[in-house]
Amino acid sequence: MAVSAAALRLFPSATRFVVLCGPGNNGGDGYVAAAALAESGASLAVFAPGDVGKLKGDAARARATYAGEVHAIETYEPRTGDVVIDALFGAGLVRDLPKAVQEAISRVDDRCLPVIAVDLPSGIDGRSGAVRGASFTATHTVTFMAAKPGHLLLPGRTHCGSLEVFDIGIPDRLVRSRAGDLRINTPAVWQQHARGLDPATHKFKRGHLVVFSGPQTSTGAARLSAMAGLNAGAGLVTLASPPEALAANAAHLTAVMLKEIGKAGDLAEWLKDRRLGAFVLGPGFGVGKKAREFALMLCGRALVLDADAVTAFMERRTELFDRIAAEGGQVVMTPHEGEFARLFPEIAADTALSKIEKALAAAKLSHAVILYKGSDTVVAAPSGRAVVNANAPPWLATAGSGDVLTGIIGAHLAQGMPAFEAAAAAVWRHGEAGMRAGRGTTAETLVENIAPLPE
Numbered sequence: 243m244a245v246s247a248a249a250l251r252l253f254p255s256a257t258r259f260v261v262l263c264g265p266g267n268n269g270g271d272g273y274v275a276a277a278a279l280a281e282s283g284a285s286l287a288v289f290a291p292g293d294v295g296k297l298k299g300d301a302a303r304a305r306a307t308y309a310g311e312v313h314a315i316e317t318y319e320p321r322t323g324d325v326v327i328d329a330l331f332g333a334g335l336v337r338d339l340p341k342a343v344q345e346a347i348s349r350v351d352d353r354c355l356p357v358i359a360v361d362l363p364s365g366i367d368g369r370s371g372a373v374r375g376a377s378f379t380a381t382h383t384v385t386f387m388a389a390k391p392g393h394l395l396l397p398g399r400t401h402c403g404s405l406e407v408f409d410i411g412i413p414d415r416l417v418r419s420r421a422g423d424l425r426i427n428t429p430a431v432w433q434q435h436a437r438g439l440d441p442a443t444h445k446f447k448r449g450h451l452v453v454f455s456g457p458q459t460s461t462g463a464a465r466l467s468a469m470a471g472l473n474a475g476a477g478l479v480t481l482a483s484p485p486e487a488l489a490a491n492a493a494h495l496t497a498v499m500l501k502e503i504g505k506a507g508d509l510a511e512w513l514k515d516r517r518l519g520a521f522v523l524g525p526g527f528g529v530g531k532k533a534r535e536f537a538l539m540l541c542g543r544a545l546v547l548d549a550d551a552v553t554a555f556m557e558r559r560t561e562l563f564d565r566i567a568a569e570g571g572q573v574v575m576t577p578h579e580g581e582f583a584r585l586f587p588e589i590a591a592d593t594a595l596s597k598i599e600k601a602l603a604a605a606k607l608s609h610a611v612i613l614y615k616g617s618d619t620v621v622a623a624p625s626g627r628a629v630v631n632a633n634a635p636p637w638l639a640t641a642g643s644g645d646v647l648t649g650i651i652g653a654h655l656a657q658g659m660p661a662f663e664a665a666a667a668a669v670w671r672h673g674e675a676g677m678r679a680g681r682g683t684t685a686e687t688l689v690e691n692i693a694p695l696p697e
């Protein structure tokens with residue numbers, strides 16, 4: 243009923259609704275929608291692959307509700323004015339689409355016909371968002387109970403069009419028990435921890451964030467993180483700079499403070515100050531021994547390891563993971579796809595795993611919260627909790643955008659948020675900042691558009 247209502251609402255001027263029904267319960271949903279459309283008086287045609295007699299159980303009962311004729315899918319010739327209702331495969335897709343279905347998809351694509359997908363666009367794997375052989379690209383998708391990973395993870399998300407989640411009366415406790423510790427990243431996930439941050443409080447209580455600068459010729463990335471940290475609410479931000487980059491940094495800083503930290507010895511001395519609440523290491527820092535030394539010294543604190551600080555451990559990751567486990571700090575790592583593959587090559591190469599499962603495996607192995615970046619960023623904790631982010635506009639993919647994100651995480655850690663919530667809230671705020679900054683945003687305008695945490 244929800245599918246037929248969406249079809250009539252979205253395409254009142256359709257000359258014909260074409261319902262494509264598959265061999266399982268997704269097809270069953272299609273027959274129920276077809277019966278409802280027929281009852282409304284709409285012009286209608288139904289096509290199905292293979293032998294309809296094979297339908298079993300609920301799908302067979304659903305088939306019986308539709309009294310009209312069912313044609314072989316091979317005979318479907320798309321016409322201008324058709325609106326396709328794709329009820330071929332949903333949650334039960336287990337392998338690549340059959341040839342006859344792939345051919346029907348390409349005929350529909352050639353005509354650029356609008357498609358309404360039932361549950362998932364056929365061809366999209368609901369668990370991973372992967373395309374199995376081919377897939378419809380829907381204008382609108384009607385799913386039931388809850389969004390599935392395949393609606394949010396790429397490339398699945400780009401095939402769904404607008405997503406409608408229709409409540410079919412399954413109790414929330416059952417949905418939650420099946421979803422486990424997986425959520426869409428909304429403020430509800432971390433707001434409880436954000437509420438504790440009182441903006442009226444003393445600047446030391448709002449947390450002191452330290453960002454490490456790279457050498458003289460690559461200082462910009464760290465300054466972006468530092469500025470983002472300040473705008474995101476850290477009370478104090480200090481840029482820790484090697485001596486040769488002090489002048490370059492000083493020329494560009496006002497509210498952010500500057501401190502000379504050259505060697506590991508300087509850092510060891512400075513770390514005695516427990517008011518230093520959180521640390522950002524990696525943006526523009528340089529890949530090498532110094533990055534490793536600094537990171538290992540910081541594993542017991544609240545720490546974001548990004549970019550070069552992630553890559554630096556490519557061949558010596560056990561050293562880092564063991565230290566994180568031993569020191570028990572609040573550590574967040576923020577790899578993009580390339581960095582993820584460098585640090586977790588065996589996990590990255592496992593094609594059976596979804597992005598969520600990859601992030602969870604990496605979190606477990608590293609003992610850190612993993613923020614696996616992309617337009618479908620996943621944040622995963624060693625405990626098995628995970629969120630998928632969905633508010634990021636595509637124009638966030640701009641130079642320096644990741645450095646801004648890192649700074650926001652740092653600000654949250656400095657204010658005492660636990661690592662998972664700090665990372666999830668930062669991804670969300672970063673997405674919001676991108677929306678506020680609008681198309682054509684640069685990293686600088688992104689920093690200016692970081693809004694206060696929602697109340």
Ligand SMILES: NC(=O)C1=CN([C@@H]2O[C@H](COP(=O)(O)OP(=O)(O)OC[C@H]3O[C@@H](n4cnc5c(N)ncnc54)[C@H](O)[C@@H]3O)[C@@H](O)[C@H]2O)[C@@H](O)CC1
Pocket residue numbers: 264265266267268269271330331332333334335336337338339340360361362386410
């Ligand atoms: N609680 C639920 O599970 C609900 C399910 N519903 C509908 O039921 C659907 C899931 O039903 P099913 O589990 O029957 O799964 P599907 O209808 O998605 O497909 C399963 C059928 O297709 C076959 N199949 C899978 N991949 C194939 C491939 N590549 N080539 C050829 N055949 C293939 C399977 O052997 C099986 O016969 C959902 O997507 C949704 O539309 C809804 O009616 C609401 C409630």
Ligand SMILES: [K+]
Pocket residue numbers: 268328329330331332359360361362363364
């Ligand atoms: K479908």
